Amino acid sequence: MSYALPKDKVIITVAQTGAITNKSMNPNVPEQPDEITASALACYNEGAAVVHIHARDAQGGNSSEVAVYQTIHDKIRAVCPLVIQDSTGGGPELTQEERINCLKAGPEMASLNMGTLMRISGKYIGIPWSNMPSEIEMYVTRMNSLGVKPEMEVYSHAMMRDVQELIGKGLLKKPYYIDFVLGMRYQGACEATPKTLLQLIDLLPPDTLFNCAAVGSAQLPITTLSILMGGCARVGLEDNVYYAKGDLATNARLVARTVRIIRELGKEPATPDEAREILGLAPRPATAKS
Secondary structure: OOOOOOOOEEOEEEEOOOOOOOOOOOOOOOOOHHHHHHHHHHHHHHOOOEEEEOOEOOOOOEOOOHHHHHHHHHHHHHHOOOEEEEOOOOOOOOOHHHHHHHHHHOOOEEEEEOOOEEOOOOOOOOOEEOOOHHHHHHHHHHHHHHOOEEEEEEOOOOHHHHHHHHHHOOOOOOOEEEEEEEOOHHHOOOOOOHHHHHHHHHOOOOOEEEEEEEOHHHHHHHHHHHHHOOOOEEEOOOOOOEEEOOEEOOHHHHHHHHHHHHHHOOOEEOOHHHHHHHHOOOOOOOOOOO
16 A cells, blocks of 8 residues: 555645744734634635644643643534644643643644754753653553554654654554654754755655644745645644734635645645545544534
């Protein structure tokens, strides 16, 4: 069986909120469940297939509360069929167990960060982001037990070693799914350049689909290159709060622009159900809206 992305399809993931961006940076960042749901519906209507979720508390801080994630999931599933992908990155103030709490709310996918990084700038400078091999294995084992597909987030070439380790130990199911996260300098990621992305693509194991997220002004050119190279694209306010210089974005506008590019290249955005089939996910949950 071939696990290549169909030549005429691109899966768009929208990362709407993140752990760092907030309304002081862009008032369109959705923080509360109703805001996240309304934004998700708008993104679905524009052509997104997957929604990447970070939860916030009532004050806008990062939350690990299962009830908050469950509320977000239920509200999104009531209005549209997007694939729900939770973040296990969470935020600098969350413990390992808190970061993985979201799995209890039943996402279809979850991020799996593939190595330890050091925060080198910003509010949390000097604080490591721990993703040791033992912690990665604990996360993926928990995901497997709950039927959640890992979206492996790779920030540098060295993290591909940890990907190979998981494959070698039989901890991942095909097709493997990697998201290259580039340009996130404050966490030590590789720069978002065409050369970096092409190098990482060359390191992909067989039976792997890839996605690409790039931070700030690099989002548009690097995700476009990912599409050209047979990959998928992640856009959204988690990674980039501007549509253009001085023009604050919305999640839906970023999705719509990516759809226009995809169609100019003779492709189509995958629907959520097509994305489920491509990624080897179970059919849409029965509670989800058609």
